[in-house]
Amino acid sequence: MKQFLSLALVAFAVVLAGPTVALADEKAIRDALQRALPGMEPDSIQPTKLKGLYEVLYGPKLFYVSEDGAYLIQGSLVDVNSRQDLTEPRLAQARVGALNKVGTANMIVFKPQKTKHIAYVFTDIDCGYCRKLHSEIKQYLDAGIEIRYLFYPRAGEGSDSYNKAVSVWCADNRTQALTQAKKGEALPEKNCDNPVTKHMALGTAMGASGTPMIVTEKGSVLPGYVPAAQLLQLLGDEKKG
Template identity: 60%
Template sequence: MLAALLAVAVAPLRADDKAIADALEKVFPGTKPESITPSEIPGLYEVVVGPTVFYMSGDGRYLIQGKMIDVEGHADVSEPKQAAARVAALAKIGESNMIVFAAKQPKYVVSIFTDIDCGYCRKLHSEIEQYLAEGITVRYLFFPRAGRDSDSYRKAVSVWCAKDRNAALTRAKRDEKVESKECDNPVDEHMSLGIAMGANGTPMIVTEGGEIIPGYVNAKQLAKMLAYEKSNRKPDAKDKRS
């Protein structure tokens, strides 16, 4: 999974950082850490690669994937950092590389990994006006579950290459004909990011705070969930929208 993550520029490294980066390169060629910082456990480093957070020993020999729990504080130490990494990864993609249905009076923004041929994705999009009415701006990224050699993938590319992407997406979601086209497109980048975020189904909703909501949620319920998240979100966890 890590080999599919986006490569990012790396700042000058300290001694431990270099050992970790070199070890990472050997195991996952082409993967570069976005940040390497000491974790809450002495001698263990927190490593961020795209939307993924994991831990490595200072010499780069040991790598741990999973949650770090503060037993005394009854807190998940990893998830807030994982959420922030997801937000940053989405910001790197940028709204210009998404299909955006913007609310007239926006209160929230969600990024949704969608498959044109997925039943619940179609149900969600058939109710898009309800989401917009709740003040939820929807940013779509493509995640054709059948992979690159599939009709769903080719439909995603055709939608992106259409003159009016929003209208083309709506037609495709209704199972209406969309003219087959090819052009430079971000579909592969969307898919790689979805895989890195652990997508195993669609729709997969990612909130402004980087939380993942799997599956279909109706507009009113989603608005309540987003309002709760917003009221409990720390200032430094806000979405860095582009």
């Protein structure tokens, strides 16, 4: 997914590098995107604070295109005067939107008695720090943090880790099966309709390079294991800020 999108964006840049066409509104830019990236519908197109530059969102991926269609930019847009990163807040919103589209019905959720915060965790059953995080699940729940798991088997589709994730999803009791699998216990192999591949594509689109990868309820990315007490502090600070 990540490689495909990157190649598609290169193709997009090549297509738009030809004769310059006046693209002064959203419809014209959308038409150009459709020609360059057929079948990929952008979630939003809107002008930025920089005159002549438009922001384009594909799920949790963001890039910029000039209104004349000649240039595509990938990277952060920074307000020099205020020293404010204008891209990351928009990416955070896009991540939340993408996770909301997945929905909790397609995640494995561990709920505390009273939810104070939510954390999305992209996990690999065979990852050491993923297992450490889950071995402390009670600490997260006691802190009021609801953990919403998505699968990200790093070895890829068809690997043992991938098959374990599918078996967990297809189990009669998913939370129990996930806990058993995290302990290294063997589970009956099962197969059914499952969201594992979609989880992986989303994690890749969000830039996952390892596991666990935590995404906060406001869309910030925390790569790696974060202890419950530290995560509670971070989530509290984020909510206040």
